Amino acid sequence: MIWRGIITKLWATIIAIVAIALVFLTILLLQFFENSNLHQTELQMHKIGTKSVQLIENGGDRRTALNSISDISGVYSAGSALVTNRDYWFSAPDKGFPRLNRHFFQSDPVLNKALVSGKFVEKQGAFSNGGTTPAKMIIIGLPVHTRLGENGALYIFQTLNIAQNAIDQSKKLIYISTGIAIILTTFFAFFLSTRIGAPLRRMRTAVLQVARGNFDINVPVVTRDEVGDLAVAFNKMRDDLKANMTALNQEKEQLAGILDNMADGVVLLDENGRIKAKNPPATAFVRSWAFEHDDARSPSILTEMLLSASGERKQQIQNVTTQGRFWVVILTPLYSRQKIRGAVAVLRDMTEEQHIDQMKKGFVANVSHELRTPVSMIQGYSEAIIDGIAETDQEKTDMAKIILDESKRLGRLVNELLDLAKLEAGHFQLNKKDVPLIDFFSHTVNKFSNLAEKTGIRLELETDAGENDCFVFDPDRVEQVMTNLIDNAIRHTSEEGWVHISVHLESGELSVKVRDSGTGIAEEDLPFVFERFYKADKARTRGKSGTGLGLAIAKHIIDAHGGEISVNSRKEHGTTFQFSLPDNGD
Ligand SMILES: Nc1ncnc2c1ncn2[C@@H]1O[C@H](COP(=O)(O)OP(=O)(O)OP(=O)(O)O)[C@@H](O)[C@H]1O
Ligand SMILES: [Mg+2]
Incomplete structure (x- = not known):
């Protein structure tokens, strides 16, 4: 990890640049040193040689001349040798020089030329005499002709060790500066690491935290440079992101709330018709479809509609009946560019409608x-x-x-x-009175005694109300209710049957029951008998058939009194209608 860090890369790059520069510098410097040293040495040796040759040729005292030559060359750490047809003389400044003899100069093909051809010669190389270790030297030879007819050559020689020493010294200096450069670079890298690397690393951790949804993390702004600006920008981005995410979540919750509380079912389908999300009414639809078609997968009707929607590229509407309920399904395809990526189906339960x-x-x-x-x-x-x-x-x-x-x-x-x-529009007024119960109910029931007698039906009134018991209600309206209930009971009861009316006053509540031994009402019709125009006995036999409005009116009247009306019945086992009125005494 650390090797991939920006600071490490910077450090390695600087070191590489320094190293390459130093290597070039070293090569060039060494070449320069070598060349200039050699040139310098050659010049010196030339001067010494020319001076020495003059000393010998001027014909002074030979011994003094040779001593002077030895001294001059000694000053420059050089050695000298005189080879003439009469004698041989050799002088070296220290013991590091090989002891070169006459034979050495005469046998060397280059150096010999100074003796034989009287030419100036120069030679570099590793020279040794006999068993001595070879020494790197530069040797020049100058021809000598004295007035006394003495011919020969003067050789000046110098080891190249001095030049080598200088080069070695320079190398050492270069190595030291390389070391210093590396140390300085490393320090620089450390400095950068604390100034740039550490804040960047902190920012990286923060970014990862934000990616995980932790928006409370803060990146400290330590410096006032680009890294500091980046930290400020990051903190702003985090704040904006947090605000957006909160808004998004709230919107999502709102949407989920709306969906969950919608009366219509909503189903989200993917491109293969699989259900991705649905709300409770849609769950009811899917469940009843699965029950009816014995298939636990997505309702096939939705998949078929999605297929048609993909083909026709437009909204699909279909009516579906499942488990006795009537649904209208509206399927709208969802596009991602030109491709259909799924659909939203709205399922409206239209059974009531x-x-x-x-x-x-x-x-x-x-x-x-x-x-x-x-x-x-x-x-x-x-x-x-x-x-x-x-x-x-x-x-x-x-x-x-x-x-x-x-x-x-x-x-x-x-x-x-x-x-x-009038009742449905709410345009009617209850005309409530204190009504004596026994009088009221006997009168209402007696109205039917003739009819009951004619049809051979036993009509009975039973009540636990006292002679003077009264109750507050609208007598005309309640009589209308009683008339309809008794009329219904008699009409649906055959001869030899009975109709029983009971009136009870219980804890301030008036409860009335109209029971008959008649045809009863089929179970599937029971929930609807209070709806207007509903007739359980569809065959409209003359005389028996009503308009189907009586019970709807009765329910409105009882509701207006704040009471309740209900029915219990079994086919062929008679019917009981009961209603209760609260005592509101006004
Ligand atoms: N006691 C009962 N026994 C059997 N069926 C009944 C009884 N009372 C009501 N019904 C059924 O309920 C239906 C609705 O009754 P409702 O009183 O509203 O209408 P109706 O009697 O047909 O007409 P209307 O009362 O307006 O003359 C009736 O048509 C009948 O099928
Ligand atoms: Mg009726």
Whole structure:
């Protein structure tokens, strides 16, 4: 990890640059030293040689001349040798020089030329004489011709050790400066590491924390440079991110809340028709679909609709019935660019609406039937009377009675419709009174005694109310309720049957039950009997059939009193309607 760090890279780069520069410098310096040293040495030796040759050729005292030569060359750490046809002389400043003899100079092909051809010669190399270790030397030879006819050559030689020493010294200096450069670079790297590396590392940790969702982490702003600016920018980014995330989460929660509390079902599908999310009403739909089709996967209707939506590239609407409930499914495809990435299906439970719709249709049919039947009968019998079809007075009376009955029936239908319209619109006032219970209920029940007698039905009233017990309610409206309940009971009870009315006053509450031993109501019809126009007995047998409004009106009246009305029944086992009225004494 550390090797990949920016500081390490910087450090390595600087070291490499310093090293390369130093290597070049070393090579160039050494070459320069070597060349300049050699040149210097050659020049010196030339001067010494020329001076020495002059000393010998001037013809002074030979011994003094040789001593002077030895001294001059000694000053420059050089040695000298004189080779003539008469004698041989050698002088060296210290014992480090090999002892070169006449033979050495005469046998060397280059050096020999100074002797033989009288030329100036120069030679570099490792020289030794006999068994001595070779020494790196530079030797120059100058021809010598004295006035006394003596010929030969003077050789000046110098070891190259001095030059070598200087080079070694320079190398040492270069090594030291390399070491210093490395140490300085390392210090520089450490400095950078604390100034740049540490804040960057802190920022990296902070970024990772933020990525994990921890928005409380703060990057300290230590320096006022680009790194400091970066820390400030990071902290701002973190604040913005936190605000955005919070807003996003709140929006998500709001959306989830809305979805969960929606009456419509919402299903989110992926591109393969798999359910990715759904709300509670949608769960109910999926469950009932799975139950009906014995298939635990996504409802096939949704997959099919998604397929059509992909093909047609437009919204799909379908009606679906499952487990007796009626749903309208609206599927809207979701696009990601041109590709469909899924769909949102809205499932609306339209069971009630469909039921109401059907009821409305039924109502029109019912009302037209209800109206048509009495109207055509009135018309028919009136024509019969006018045309003189009825011959006897008795026949005429009978026909007129039918006309009267039918017009009453028509009147009742119109009144009930008007009543219901008023009740539903809320435009009616309860006319509450303190009503003596026994009087009221006996009167209401007695109205039906003739009818009961005619149809052979036993009609009974049972009550635990006292002679003077009173209760506050609207007597006309409650009588309307009782009339309908008793009328229904008698109409749905065959001969030899009974209708039992019980009235109880219990803890300030009036409870009334109308029981009969009649046909009963089928279980599937029970929840709907209080709806307007609902008729459980669909066969409209004359005389028995009503308008289907009576119970709807009754429920409105009882509700307006703040009471409750309910029904219990079993097919062929009779029916019980009961209602209760609270004592609100006003
Ligand atoms: N005691 C009962 N026994 C059997 N069925 C009943 C009884 N009471 C009501 N019903 C059923 O409930 C339906 C609704 O009754 P409701 O009183 O609202 O209408 P209706 O009697 O048909 O007409 P209306 O009362 O307006 O003349 C009836 O058509 C009948 O099928
Ligand atoms: Mg009725």
